[in-house]
Amino acid sequence: MxxxxxxxxxxxxxxxxxxxxxxxxxxxxxxxxxxxxxxxxxxxxxxxxxxxxxxxxxxxxSHVLNSDYTRVLQWKGDEPEEKNFSGGLRIVVFGGGDVATPSRASWQLGGPNVAWTDILCLQLNCNAYLSFMPLADHDGGSIISNSLFEAALARTSSADNNTLSGLDYSWLSHNYPVPYHQDLLGQVDSFLAGPRPRYPPRDTLWIFNIGFWDIWYLAALPRKLATHIIETQAQQVFSCVELLYEEAHKNDSVAFSNTYIDTVKTTPTRPPFRVFIPKLFDISLTSGFISARPTPPPPHTRAEQMRNAAFLAGHWDKVFQDMLHEWESLPDKEEVSDEDDLSEIKDADLLLSKRASKAKSPPVPSARREAITYDISGYLRELIVERQLRNAGIMDHNGLGSAAVANGYSEIWEPCIKRNNLSGDMNDENTKDNANEEGSVCGSPDEYLFWTDFTVSRRAVFEMGRRAADLLKRHVQTDAEWSKKAEQPLSSLRKDSKGVPLKDEAFAA
Known part of the structure; x- marks a missing residue:
C-alpha cells in the first residue's frame, strides 16, 4: 500500500x-x-x-478505541488474499509497546497515531488487527506483571534482604509505583475471554511487544533483584505463549485458526504457530530516560540507573533468546484420545452425547512452534550513530557517517515535543504560540528522530513496520519452500548410468 x-x-x-x-x-x-x-x-x-x-x-x-485503548481494526477484508497468508491473516498484539508505539501525548498533539505493528498489518494486508497494548503516559507504560513488580517493591522494603547491599530503597514505591495499566497477563486473559469469531482467521500472528517499559522500572531496582525478575518474567511470558498455543488447538476458542484444519487436508506438513518477539530497544537511549526520570536520593544517581538499564537490556535479550529456543524444542502437542475417559461413563445417554460431540469436533492437528525475533530497533541505533559520526566528521568501516542527509535526521536526541513541565521558560512568547497543556511542538518535525520523550517520528515508525513486514514475508516464503521440499520423496544416493537417482522399486527388483 x-x-x-x-x-x-x-x-x-x-x-x-x-x-x-x-x-x-x-x-x-x-x-x-x-x-x-x-x-x-x-x-x-x-x-x-x-x-x-x-x-x-x-x-x-470495526475501528474501535475503548476505555482500555484496545484497538480492533478490520482492514479491507474484501480484497484479494495475500499469497503467503491466503484465507485471511489476523494479527494479535500484546505488551506495553516500545519506541515506535504511540503514547497518549502523541495522540493528543497530532503526532503518529499508529504503531509499527499497524504498519505491519497494512504491509501484510491482514484482515484483522487486535491490539491490547494500552497507551503509555508520561511516567510509564504497561509491563509484563504488575503483581511481580509489586512483590519486588515489597522486597526492597525488607530489612533482611541481602540484595539491597545496605542501601535505602524506601523511595522506590513513591517514584515508581505499580503501573495502573493492564499488564501482559491481564491482556492475554482479556483476549481469551472474548467470543470466538464467526469466521475464524486463516492464520494468526502473535506479537509480544514487551520489555521497553519493564526496563524503565527495573533499572531503579538493585541490579541483582532486577536480574532475577527478568528471568521470572521470561517464564511468565512463555507460559502465556504456551497457553495460547494450547487454546489455538481448540475449535471453540477465540485463539483458533482455520489453518490447523485446512492444512492437514491438503498437505502432511504441520501448520505453524507463529510468535514474533522483537528484540528490545534500550529505553535509556531515549531523551526521556534523563528528562522524565525522577531524581533518586543520594547515593543513588540517574547515571547508576542508566548503567543498570543498559545491562538489563542485554540480559533481557539473552534470557529471552534462550527461552525462545527452549520453547521451540518442546515436544509436539500429543493427540490425546478420550476413549478411556468415555469408557468410564456409566450413564448411556451421557455416553452417547459425549461420543456425538466428539464426532462433530474433529481433532486439531498439532501445530509447529515457530518463534521469530528481529532487531527492528537496530535501524534507530544506526540513525543515531550515523548522525553522531557525521557531526564528528568521521566514518566507520561499515560506512556509517556517509549516508545522505535526506535519509537521516538532523536532530537525534531532543524530541519534537517539549514538555511544559520539563522545558525552559514558558514566558517565552515563541513557546507560547505553539504550546498547550501538554507541551510545545517544534517547527520542523521531519528533522527530528524523536517525536516525544519516548517515541519516534512517523517516518521512523513506518520504516520499522516495513522492515518487520519484509522479514516476515521472507520467513513465510522460506518456510513454504522448505515445506514443499519436505513433501517430496527422498531421492536415493545411488544413481543409474545416466545419473538419475534410483527409486525404491529399483532396489526391490
Whole structure:
C-alpha cells in the first residue's frame, strides 16, 4: 500500500456523521419552514438513526478505541488474499509497546497515531488487527506483571534482604509505583475471554511487544533483584505463549485458526504457530530516560540507573533468546484420545452425547512452534550513530557517517515535543504560540528522530513496520519452500548410468 492512514478512523467517521446530520437538518428545515414539523422531523431523525447504524455496522464498528485503548481494526477484508497468508491473516498484539508505539501525548498533539505493528498489518494486508497494548503516559507504560513488580517493591522494603547491599530503597514505591495499566497477563486473559469469531482467521500472528517499559522500572531496582525478575518474567511470558498455543488447538476458542484444519487436508506438513518477539530497544537511549526520570536520593544517581538499564537490556535479550529456543524444542502437542475417559461413563445417554460431540469436533492437528525475533530497533541505533559520526566528521568501516542527509535526521536526541513541565521558560512568547497543556511542538518535525520523550517520528515508525513486514514475508516464503521440499520423496544416493537417482522399486527388483 502506498499510503498510511494518519488519523484514527473513528475521528474521521464522527465528523462525517456530523456533517451529514448538518446537511440533512438544514435542508429539511428550509423545506418544512412555516408548517408543522413534528412528524417530518421524527421521520428525519429515524432516517438518520437507521443510516448512521448502517454506516457504523458496515464501516465504523470495526475501528474501535475503548476505555482500555484496545484497538480492533478490520482492514479491507474484501480484497484479494495475500499469497503467503491466503484465507485471511489476523494479527494479535500484546505488551506495553516500545519506541515506535504511540503514547497518549502523541495522540493528543497530532503526532503518529499508529504503531509499527499497524504498519505491519497494512504491509501484510491482514484482515484483522487486535491490539491490547494500552497507551503509555508520561511516567510509564504497561509491563509484563504488575503483581511481580509489586512483590519486588515489597522486597526492597525488607530489612533482611541481602540484595539491597545496605542501601535505602524506601523511595522506590513513591517514584515508581505499580503501573495502573493492564499488564501482559491481564491482556492475554482479556483476549481469551472474548467470543470466538464467526469466521475464524486463516492464520494468526502473535506479537509480544514487551520489555521497553519493564526496563524503565527495573533499572531503579538493585541490579541483582532486577536480574532475577527478568528471568521470572521470561517464564511468565512463555507460559502465556504456551497457553495460547494450547487454546489455538481448540475449535471453540477465540485463539483458533482455520489453518490447523485446512492444512492437514491438503498437505502432511504441520501448520505453524507463529510468535514474533522483537528484540528490545534500550529505553535509556531515549531523551526521556534523563528528562522524565525522577531524581533518586543520594547515593543513588540517574547515571547508576542508566548503567543498570543498559545491562538489563542485554540480559533481557539473552534470557529471552534462550527461552525462545527452549520453547521451540518442546515436544509436539500429543493427540490425546478420550476413549478411556468415555469408557468410564456409566450413564448411556451421557455416553452417547459425549461420543456425538466428539464426532462433530474433529481433532486439531498439532501445530509447529515457530518463534521469530528481529532487531527492528537496530535501524534507530544506526540513525543515531550515523548522525553522531557525521557531526564528528568521521566514518566507520561499515560506512556509517556517509549516508545522505535526506535519509537521516538532523536532530537525534531532543524530541519534537517539549514538555511544559520539563522545558525552559514558558514566558517565552515563541513557546507560547505553539504550546498547550501538554507541551510545545517544534517547527520542523521531519528533522527530528524523536517525536516525544519516548517515541519516534512517523517516518521512523513506518520504516520499522516495513522492515518487520519484509522479514516476515521472507520467513513465510522460506518456510513454504522448505515445506514443499519436505513433501517430496527422498531421492536415493545411488544413481543409474545416466545419473538419475534410483527409486525404491529399483532396489526391490
Amino acid at each position: 502506498k499510503h498510511i492512514l494518519e488519523k484514527p478512523y473513528v475521528t474521521d467517521n464522527i465528523f462525517e456523521l456530523l456533517k451529514l446530520k448538518a446537511i440533512v437538518t438544514i435542508g429539511t428545515t428550509k423545506m418544512l419552514r412555516g408548517g408543522s414539523r413534528l412528524f417530518p422531523q421524527m421521520a428525519v431523525g429515524v432516517t438518520l438513526l437507521l443510516f448512521g447504524s448502517y454506516l457504523w455496522s458496515s464501516r465504523f464498528a
